Amino acid sequence: MLKINDLHASIEGKKILKGINLEVKAGEIHAIMGPNGSGKSTLASVLAGREDYEVEQGSIEFTGKDLLELAPEERAGEGVFLAFQYPVEIPGVTTINFLKTATNEIRKYRGEEPLDAVQFLKRMKEKTSLVNISQDLLKRSLNEGFSGGEKKRNEVFQMAMLEPKLAILDETDSGLDIDALRIVAEGVNQLKSSENATIVVTHYQRLLEYIVPDFVHVLFDGRIVKSGTKDLALELEAKGYDWIKEEVAAAQ
Amino acid sequence: MSTIDKLNLKSTLLEQFKTFENTLNGKSQKPIHKIRQQAIQSFDGLGFPTTKHEEWKYTNLGKVLKEAYAFGQTSPLQKADIEQFFLPNMPKANNIVFVNGVYQPALSQIVSSEDVLVVKNLEEAYDTHTALVEPHFAQLANSEEEALIALNTAFVQDGVFIHVPANKVVEEPTVLYFINDARNENVGVQPRSLIVIEKGAQATFVDKTDTIGGQASFSNAVMEVVVEPNARMTHYKVQNDQPNASYVGTTQVKQASDSYYANTTISLNGGVIRNNLNIALDGSNVESNMFGLYMLTGNTHVDNHSVADHLKPHSLSNELYKGVLDGKSTGVFNGKIFVRQDAQKTNAYQQNRNILLSDNSSINTKPQLEIWADDVKCSHGATTGNLDEEALFYLRSRGIATNEARALLIHAFGNEIVDKIELEPLRIYLENLVMERLEVQF
Ligand SMILES: Nc1ncnc2c1ncn2[C@@H]1O[C@H](COP(=O)(O)OP(=O)(O)OP(=O)(O)O)[C@@H](O)[C@H]1O
Numbered sequence A: 001m002l003k004i005n006d007l008h009a010s011i012e013g014k015k016i017l018k019g020i021n022l023e024v025k026a027g028e029i030h031a032i033m034g035p036n037g038s039g040k041s042t043l044a045s046v047l048a049g050r051e052d053y054e055v056e057q058g059s060i061e062f063t064g065k066d067l068l069e070l071a072p073e074e075r076a077g078e079g080v081f082l083a084f085q086y087p088v089e090i091p092g093v094t095t096i097n098f099l100k101t102a103t104n105e106i107r108k109y110r111g112e113e114p115l116d117a118v119q120f121l122k123r124m125k126e127k128t129s130l131v132n133i134s135q136d137l138l139k140r141s142l143n144e145g146f147s148g149g150e151k152k153r154n155e156v157f158q159m160a161m162l163e164p165k166l167a168i169l170d171e172t173d174s175g176l177d178i179d180a181l182r183i184v185a186e187g188v189n190q191l192k193s194s195e196n197a198t199i200v201v202t203h204y205q206r207l208l209e210y211i212v213p214d215f216v217h218v219l220f221d222g223r224i225v226k227s228g229t230k231d232l233a234l235e236l237e238a239k240g241y242d243w244i245k246e247e248v249a250a251a252q
Numbered sequence B: 001m002s003t004i005d006k007l008n009l010k011s012t013l014l015e016q017f018k019t020f021e022n023t024l025n026g027k028s029q030k031p032i033h034k035i036r037q038q039a040i041q042s043f044d045g046l047g048f049p050t051t052k053h054e055e056w057k058y059t060n061l062g063k064v065l066k067e068a069y070a071f072g073q074t075s076p077l078q079k080a081d082i083e084q085f086f087l088p089n090m091p092k093a094n095n096i097v098f099v100n101g102v103y104q105p106a107l108s109q110i111v112s113s114e115d116v117l118v119v120k121n122l123e124e125a126y127d128t129h130t131a132l133v134e135p136h137f138a139q140l141a142n143s144e145e146e147a148l149i150a151l152n153t154a155f156v157q158d159g160v161f162i163h164v165p166a167n168k169v170v171e172e173p174t175v176l177y178f179i180n181d182a183r184n185e186n187v188g189v190q191p192r193s194l195i196v197i198e199k200g201a202q203a204t205f206v207d208k209t210d211t212i213g214g215q216a217s218f219s220n221a222v223m224e225v226v227v228e229p230n231a232r233m234t235h236y237k238v239q240n241d242q243p244n245a246s247y248v249g250t251t252q253v254k255q256a257s258d259s260y261y262a263n264t265t266i267s268l269n270g271g272v273i274r275n276n277l278n279i280a281l282d283g284s285n286v287e288s289n290m291f292g293l294y295m296l297t298g299n300t301h302v303d304n305h306s307v308a309d310h311l312k313p314h315s316l317s318n319e320l321y322k323g324v325l326d327g328k329s330t331g332v333f334n335g336k337i338f339v340r341q342d343a344q345k346t347n348a349y350q351q352n353r354n355i356l357l358s359d360n361s362s363i364n365t366k367p368q369l370e371i372w373a374d375d376v377k378c379s380h381g382a383t384t385g386n387l388d389e390e391a392l393f394y395l396r397s398r399g400i401a402t403n404e405a406r407a408l409l410i411h412a413f414g415n416e417i418v419d420k421i422e423l424e425p426l427r428i429y430l431e432n433l434v435m436e437r438l439e440v441q442f
């Protein structure tokens, strides 16, 4: 589904990604871990199409298409979804209106008829109960004055509404209490199918008890330096990143 | 009467005043004419403001006044010609129509009963309702310092006097339509109105200026508003005129204790527009709201000058003006808050926020606070920026194309003001105009 090949990217002249290789197949869950500043959010942003980053080298193929050729909105149309690490607040745009527009824009991209108000509300009701988000929150301005946890939950709700093929969750678990974490994880698991895939970026093994990954990758200094199964996450939790850094240093 | 000489507008107007005086005959002995005479002297002394004038630094009237305008032109416009400018979905409204600055009772329609709403020719009311007119007319709006107020006052004749007696509630909105007939030539118009809302009374007003025909218009409007103790007035101003329609308007408001006045000014189209909104909070427990939205394109210039003058303790003024500027449009915001020594426990808030959509658009914003009392809460702020790139990316990443995403953000920005409009048909009308401007439907 997703093939990243030797991806190099920089921002404002600063090299951040230095040769990422990653393949994600339909039905898989990949976890990406790594120390602060290693480039995890950068990778997520490049996948979503943020224009501030300059891709200097490499390719990204998504369901057979050259992802780098597509605008962010086209990527969303193709089924890419990024749950932001820091969701922005947009005063004056309610989550409901925003999602209605987003849903129908994506449907338009796919050549589908727009959902009418009744169909949209039905789907909304279904998904709100899935992620246990309050209707009141959705009537408010998008993320404005939301608590950290509410913002994250709103990201998962949007994911549930838009049903992406590839969901990238950038530290969606950070700042969540254990109940919220369970709800978020349940949301992800219920949406899981043999047709779609998920990349979870996280610092905590805790999440991976609920969302069991097929692969765990360690991103360090712009490269994936180690890949393994969920046991690697346990090892990282126990030992930290120093041993990885030493391994990398020794190899150079 | 005559077309203003391009080169010497001021002396032509002074000449025109003499001609006007000669037509008055016996009426020239009336007290209202003393006021006119003083006003024309002030105008003579002051002359038109230039950009050297501190308050006119960023609004160049010279550019507007170099055109020739015929002042005092009568017009054959009929109801059928002007109905196109009427606000939709307001079947039960008091429509007060001016044509070329002259109040037209025959084209107006008052649906409220006469014990609730009194509408009269201003000069006649000076005789018949002296106790209500004399203390206020030309007393609130200062001819001594403001050349354009002086000019309007000098030629005052067929203005309108609107009166809501004590404790009456006017259920229907009252809409003042200022129609300018520029079908044959450039016109200069000077509408004048005085609104007195007596103790405990309530009313809602809209004013809207429109030009018919392809020639240019120049409006010099003055409205004086008195809001007596415990009275409420909500006032909307709609500016959506043609690109060669220029406008200078002063709304001079005086509020007594426990009164409420709210002004919302929406500017979408026009030439050079200058709005002066001056409120004297002359009582305690007064509430004044000043809201504005200007969404501009082309070469439109909108200058909003406001004054909230806190004279007595325990009052609140709240001001929020928002602007979206595209094309080569330009904007000015100048908001003054005065808190006089007596005005302890004043709350005064002021905000001006702008989004510039193009490289050629610009805004000059200047908040000005002068505080002589010590126990007050005041805040002010001004921001100018581009559309929030982070927000734009967020929306695009959810599948919303750039144009739609931009429209969604601009709409949300402007809607904070439109949303405050309590008069529903007007709010819907303006929402639609804003949508049209953004060229999308949500
Ligand atoms: N606009 C920018 N200008 C300069 N450097 C930037 C910019 N944005 C990000 N960076 C740098 O890029 C590097 C990678 O950042 P990124 O956000 O991808 O890290 P991360 O792995 O997601 O970290 P965290 O775990 O803290 O979320 C950091 O050193 C960061 O300071």
Ligand SMILES: [Mg+2]
Binding pocket: A040, A041, A042, A085, A170, A171
């Ligand atoms: Mg990050």
